[in-house]
Amino acid sequence: MAGREKYRSPWRVKLHEIIFEADTFLGKLFDIVLILSIILSIIAVMLDSIASIRAGYGNILLIVEWSFTILFTIEYILRILAINIPRRYIFSFYGIVDLLAILPTYLSLFLPGTQFLLVIRVLRVLRIFRVLKFVQYLSEAKMLRQALSASRRKITVFLFTVLSVVVIVGSMMYLIEGPENGFTSIPKSIYWSIVTLTTVGYGDISPNTPLGQMLASVLMILGYGIIAVPTGIVTVEFSKLKETEVSTQSCPNCGSEGHDKDAAYCKFCGFKL
DSSP: OTTBOOOOOHHHHHHHHHHHOOSSHHHHHHHHHHHHHHHHHHHHHHHHTSHHHHHHHHHHHHHHHHHHHHHHHHHHHHHHHHSSOHHHHHTSHHHHHHHHTTHHHHHTTTSTTGGGGGGGGGGGGGGHHHHTTOHHHHHHHHHHHHHHHHHHHHHHHHHHHHHHHHHHHHHHHHHHHOGGGTOOSHHHHHHHHHHHHTTOOOOSSOOOSHHHHHHHHHHHHHHHHHHHHHHHHHHHHHHHOOOOOBOOOOOTTTOOOOOBTTOSBOTTTOBBO
């Protein structure tokens, strides 16, 4: 129900203001320090992947990695404590990204090498749009998300059509060229179809017979036409949308963002903003 209030202890109100908001000095300072920490942690992971640097500074980089992971773990727990409905944050885009940003280090205790997946932390830098008050970018991002969502059915049909084309052409090419020309199986021939249709053209497999080359030419020309289809679908949906100004405020109840600038209540849970 709109306007529904819940008692929130002062420390949770203050914690939410610092962690989720960027309107106050402490809130902006927290986010800037967080973003710098994310960037430094990514640099540390990249340096650790260089054998010569790892040999000389491996222990230091390990300490740095664990220090940032513990810091981000504490931050993740505080984010959960700061809102009334933790599951809304936990299963949100940023909630999942925040969790994935700390899991690889813990997994590396059992699966060596998974710590390099920490580069996913770069997605957390997306918060810079909120921190630096790039509201116009938030508005554009909202419109793009809506356009992609509205296009999902058409794009699904398009992808199914493309999949059917590559399977049919791949199977035909397998029959035309055969194993002696590198098309050793239908799956490998389908791989060739995908590479050709997308105009990537690795060149590791190529048809040698006149009929195969003619079929490849048709597929190449078809590829140029197909590339423009998803762009056109999304553009049409994008043109139908009306731009609305988005606020940087986060709901203290469910942690959701992306509210209209003049919104008084959260459009996801009805809590007063």
